[in-house]
Amino acid sequence: MALRNLQEQLDARWQLPSHHSITIWLADNPRLALLSSFLALLVVQLLLTTYRVFFHPLSRFPGPFLAKFSGLWRSNRYMKGTWHDDVLELHQKYGRIVRIAPNELSIVDEFAMKHLYGHGHNAKKTAWYKVWDPPNTAPQLFSELDKKYHAYLRKRVAGAYAMSSILKYEKYIQNCLDLLLWRLKEKAELGPSVDMAKWTNAFAFDVVGELAYGTQLGHLRTETDVNNLRANVFNIFFTLSNLGHFPGQAWIVNNSLTQGLLWMMRVPPVFAEFATWSRDRVKDRIENQDKIKRDDMLSHFCRMKCKDGSPAPLNEVLIEAMNLIGAGADTTSIGMRSCLHYLCKYPKYYRLVQDEVDNFYVANKGTEPITYLQTQQLPMLQAVVKEATRLLPSIVFQLLRHAPYNFTVRDQYIPAGTIVGISPMAQNRDRDIFGEDANEFRPERWLEDRDKAGYMDTSLMTFGGSGPRMCVGKNIALVEIHKFIAQLLYYFDVEMVDLKNPWRITTYWFAYQRDQHMKIRLRPGRTPLRPEGLALEKKSA
Numbered sequence: 001m002a003l004r005n006l007q008e009q010l011d012a013r014w015q016l017p018s019h020h021s022i023t024i025w026l027a028d029n030p031r032l033a034l035l036s037s038f039l040a041l042l043v044v045q046l047l048l049t050t051y052r053v054f055f056h057p058l059s060r061f062p063g064p065f066l067a068k069f070s071g072l073w074r075s076n077r078y079m080k081g082t083w084h085d086d087v088l089e090l091h092q093k094y095g096r097i098v099r100i101a102p103n104e105l106s107i108v109d110e111f112a113m114k115h116l117y118g119h120g121h122n123a124k125k126t127a128w129y130k131v132w133d134p135p136n137t138a139p140q141l142f143s144e145l146d147k148k149y150h151a152y153l154r155k156r157v158a159g160a161y162a163m164s165s166i167l168k169y170e171k172y173i174q175n176c177l178d179l180l181l182w183r184l185k186e187k188a189e190l191g192p193s194v195d196m197a198k199w200t201n202a203f204a205f206d207v208v209g210e211l212a213y214g215t216q217l218g219h220l221r222t223e224t225d226v227n228n229l230r231a232n233v234f235n236i237f238f239t240l241s242n243l244g245h246f247p248g249q250a251w252i253v254n255n256s257l258t259q260g261l262l263w264m265m266r267v268p269p270v271f272a273e274f275a276t277w278s279r280d281r282v283k284d285r286i287e288n289q290d291k292i293k294r295d296d297m298l299s300h301f302c303r304m305k306c307k308d309g310s311p312a313p314l315n316e317v318l319i320e321a322m323n324l325i326g327a328g329a330d331t332t333s334i335g336m337r338s339c340l341h342y343l344c345k346y347p348k349y350y351r352l353v354q355d356e357v358d359n360f361y362v363a364n365k366g367t368e369p370i371t372y373l374q375t376q377q378l379p380m381l382q383a384v385v386k387e388a389t390r391l392l393p394s395i396v397f398q399l400l401r402h403a404p405y406n407f408t409v410r411d412q413y414i415p416a417g418t419i420v421g422i423s424p425m426a427q428n429r430d431r432d433i434f435g436e437d438a439n440e441f442r443p444e445r446w447l448e449d450r451d452k453a454g455y456m457d458t459s460l461m462t463f464g465g466s467g468p469r470m471c472v473g474k475n476i477a478l479v480e481i482h483k484f485i486a487q488l489l490y491y492f493d494v495e496m497v498d499l500k501n502p503w504r505i506t507t508y509w510f511a512y513q514r515d516q517h518m519k520i521r522l523r524p525g526r527t528p529l530r531p532e533g534l535a536l537e538k539k540s541a
Contacts, residue, residue: 057415140320191519204332278321332480338513357378399424424461428462494518
C-alpha cells in the first residue's frame with residue numbers, strides 16, 4: 001500500500017500517469033527529451049573517451065594527450081602547415097612509435113618502412129586516398145587501392161617513366177632549362193634579387209607540359225601563372241590532403257549536392273579550364289598520332305592498351321597526362337629549392353660543386369649544356385642532391401597504410417587494421433641508418449663508404465621508399481634537379497638575400513617553400529644560350 005502511494009506521488013510530480021509509455025512522456029515534455037538525448041550522448045562520449053584513453057589497443061603508445069580523444073588534433077596540425085617541424089618534434093619527444101589520432105600511429109623504423117611500402121608485402125592503402133579520385137575520371141595510380149589493378153596501371157606506364165625514356169626526352173627538359181636560365185639572366189641584369197621559389201616552380205610546370213602535352217605551358221615565357229594552374233594545384237593539395245581524414249570524404253567532394261551548391265554560388269571548378277585544355281590536347285594527339293612525329297610521354301600514353309588489347313580510351317590517356325602534374329611538377333621544384341638552400345647555407349659545398357662543374361666543362365672543352373649522364377660523373381653534386389632531398393623531401397605527410405596481420409615493430413605488436421604511416425621527413429633522419437649526425441647536412445656521408453652509401457640509399461623515403469608505390473616521377477625529378485644545379489652554378493653566382501630567413505615553408509602533403517629570395521649574378525665570360533623563338537621584347541621584372 002505504501003509503495004503504491006509512493007508511485008502515485010512520483011507520477012503526479014512528474015505528470016506521468018502510470019499507464020503512459022516513456023515515448024509519450026518524452027513527447028509531452030520536449031525539454032526533458034532534449035535533455036535526455038544530450039545526457040545520453042554525453043554518456044556515450046564519456047564511455048568512448050574512457051575506452052580510447054584507457055582500454056583502446058593503442059592506449060599503450062605515447063603521444064600528445066589530445067590525440068587520444070580525436071583525430072582533430074592531427075588534422076589541426078596538418079592544416080596549420082607546420083607538419084615538417086611537428087613530426088620531427090613528436091618523434092624526438094615520444095620515440096619511434098607515436099599515437100597521433102585514436103586509431104593512427106606515426107612510425108620511424110626501417111623494418112616498418114620495408115614491410116609497409118616494400119616489394120612483396122601486403123599493407124593496404126587507407127580510405128584517405130579515395131578523396132583523390134576526381135569525379136567521372138578513369139582510375140589512377142595514386143589513389144587506386146586494389147594492389148593487382150594498381151600493378152596493371154603501373155605496368156602500362158612504367159616505360160614512359162623509365163630512366164631510359166626520360167633520357168630520350170631530355171632535349172625537351174633542356175628547352176625549358178634554356179628558357180629559365182635566360183630569364184634569370186634578364187633578372188640578374190635588372191637586380192637586385194629574384195624569388196627562386198617562383199622560377200623553379202614555373203620551370204617544373206613547363207617541363208610537365210613538354211612531356212605530357214607536347215608543349216610548354218607558358219609559365220616561363222609569359223612569366224605568369226598561366227590560368228592560375230600552379231595556385232590551383234596548391235589549393236587542391238591543401239584541400240584534399242586535409243579532407244582525406246574525414247569520414248565520407250570522397251562523397252563530400254563528389255556528390256551532386258556539393259557540386260550543385262558550388263554551381264549556384266558560381267564557384268568554378270578549380271581545374272575545369274585546364275582539364276578542358278588537357279582533353280583537347282590529348283584528343284588531338286590520339287587522332288593525329290601518325291602525323292605528329294614526336295616521342296614524348298604523351299605518345300607513350302596514347303599507345304597504352306586495355307586488358308583486352310584494345311586501345312586505351314581518351315579518359316585513361318587523359319588521367320595519365322594530368323597525373324604527371326602531381327608526379328613531376330611540385331616534387332621536382334621542391335628538390336631544386338632544397339639543393340639551392342643547402343648549397344648557399346654551406347659555402348664550402350657550394351664551392352666544391354661549382355668547381356666540379358667548372359672542371360668538367362674545361363676538361364671536355366664543353367660549349368654544350370651538361371647532360372644528366374654527364375652530371376653522374378660529378379660525385380659531390382650527386383651527394384649534395386641526395387643529402388638535400390634527404391633532409392627536406394618533397395612529401396612530408398605520413399604515407400598511410402592499414403597495419404598487416406602479425407605486424408610487430410620494435411617488439412611492439414600493432415593490431416591489424418590500425419592506420420599506420422611513416423613520414424619521409426622523419427624516416428630520412430633515422431640515426432640508426434644515417435648516423436648520429438642524421439639531422440646535419442653532410443654530403444660526405446654518401447662518398448665515404450660505398451656499401452654504407454648503398455644501404456642508406458635503399459633506406460631513403462625521399463620518393464616514397466623503393467617498393468611498388470614509389471613515386472613514378474622520381475627519374476624526372478633526378479634529371480631536372482641535377483641539370484638545373486649544374487647549369488645554374490656554371491653560369492651564375494647565387495647567394496641568399498637573408499640568411500636568417502631564407503624561405504617560408506608550408507606543408508600540405510608537399511613541403512612548399514615560398515619566398516626564396518636570392519641574389520644572382522652572371523659569372524664573368526658566361527652567358528646562357530638564347531632560346532630559339534624567344535620574343536625580343538623584355539618582360540617587366
